[in-house]
Amino acid sequence: MNINSIKKTTGFILATGLLVGCASGPKFEASALKNQNNETAKVSQLDENQRKSWSSLDLLTDTIPGMSINLAYEELIKDYEGETVIVAVVDSGIDIEHEDLKDVLWVNEDEIPNNNIDDDKNGYVDDVYGWNFLGDIVEENLEKTRIVRDLQPKYESKTAEDISAENKAEYEMYMKAKAEFDEDVQKAKQNSDYYKGLKKQVEVAQVNLTDSLKGKPLTIENLKALETNDAALSQQKMFMLNIMNNVGEDISAAIEQLDGGINYFQSQLDYHYNLDLNARAEKLGDNPDDWSTKYYGNNQVTGPDPEKADARHGTHVAGIIAASRQNDVGMSGAASNVKIMSVRAVPDGDEYDKDIALGIRYAVDNGAKVINTSFGKYFSTHTDWVNGAIKYAEENDVLIVNAAGNEGIDLDENRVYPNDEWPGQTSEIANNFINVGSITPSYSENLVSSFSNYGKDDVDVFAPGSAIYSTVPLDKYEFLQGTSMASPNVAGVAAMIRSLYPKLTAAQVKEAIINSGLSSSIQVNVGGDPENKKAFNELSKSGKMVNMYNALIYASKL
Secondary structure, three states: OOHHHHHHOOOOOOOOOOEEOOOOOOEEOOOOOOOOOOOOOEOOOOOHHHHHHHHHOOHHHHOOOOOOHHHHHHHOOOOOOOOOEEEEEEEOOOOOOOOOOHHHEOOOOOOOOOOOOOOOOOOOOOOOOEEEOOOOOOEOOOHHHHHHHHHHHHHOOOOHHHOOHHHHHHHHHHHHHHHHHHHHHHHHHHHHHHHHHHHHHHHHHHHHHHHHOOOOOOOHHHHHHOOOOOHHHHHHHHHHHHHHHHHOOOHHHHHHHHHHHHHHHHHHHHHHOOOOOOHHHHHHOOOOOOOOOOOOOEOOOOOOOOOOHHHHHHHHHHHHHHOOOOOOOOOOOOOOOEEEEEEEOOOEOOOOHHHHHHHHHHHHHOOOOEEEEOOOEOOOOOHHHHHHHHHHHHHOOOEEEEEOOOOOOEOOOOOOEOOOOOOOOOOOOOOOEEEEEEEOOOEOOOOEOOOOOEOOOOOOEEEEOOOEEEEEOOOEEEEEOOHHHHHHHHHHHHHHHHHHOOOOOHHHHHHHHHHHOEEOOOEEEEOOEEEEEEEHHHOOOOOEEOOHHHHHHHHHHO
């Protein structure tokens, strides 16, 4: 579609943003961008710069459903700095030496680095950049695996009639976890065997076809010209042509992709579903079911890997929020004047409730005003601890921004942890929790990311989460996607509101973000299924996409 014709159909009105300073933050004499209910698809081809920054763009100027971040900086806040806001990233760890993050890191000024003394008396020794509740743990079980491992001796030979009323809930959790565990293990084994078999087929066909070509290179053209009466070789020829047409003529690249699939599913079997693995006992020595032991782990917030591979997720999240906007390097985060606190509590596997609860409390106690939680799971053994931490954050006026999850399911019918309410209930446990789904750069039926969870009651808003360019370890940058990327985009918006309007409460910041977003009645695919379409504004509580420009205008009026 022609870009000019797209601009004519947006229905937006943009007024000049006049800045008026006052003690409680700037007041903006600007009109908010209007809701977009036009069902005309807006799918323009993104150039390289747009691909890397689409979450900062907007429908009016760029025909892309970003968060109007560039517009906000250019028209509203270019002359206003605000207060410094600490944002805690509870995640897999952060590369604190990254070129685009090293200048925006929170530093605990009350701690003398590397003197092995708890100078600030908070229980965490040398916590200069945050705290690592995982110690040297990287790979971990899923929660369902831990439940099966720990409860199988108690329940494996029991039926429902054998269970007391006191143990009924635990037994039902075990049975559900066991059923899912058995199914998942079987699938992982089948997929691993499938990729191994496919790799073997490629290798055998490569050898036989290379011999048959008698010195000619193994190319699509030469394979098509190869004539044979050997049925097996003919089958291998067709198989290899199919491979080449899909991944190219470099067979080593195809084998590398297959190795990736093999390693992925084997890793699941070795770690996620391994009943013999107890990484916490082996590497940390802390009992995850004992709330009385709270000071464990270490201050290595990047994690134990010298190559920092396990910090990839957390580093990417941190960059989305606050990668320096001042250094002309790499990319720019959503927020300026922010300091990132690293709380390492999410392994390769499911997080422990204890680590998350203590991680949230650590962030609150050390001055964070926004906490990003880009993780989640579908079983929880100590939900009360995490809910208590969310309430603790609320009591201390701290906002939590959370990823809704990547299974493409309706959270109104499926419980995910953490969350601020139960399926089927509209009452929230606290008013400081925003649950975020993911959208794509395409304003069309594909607006909602195919992987994104949704829910009229249990998801609050949507934000950019597909193909997001951000920081990864060792001064590199990558495109990653997930609601894990949508959540920090919203956390960045929240940080800017808290910076410019420090007198607003966490609940008011949540209100500004949710109420000011752009709504649309466009019909979109749900869970990536073209046969399952719903109006976008029916997929979340607000029915809206987060928009920084509007959120700042809304906040200025509170």
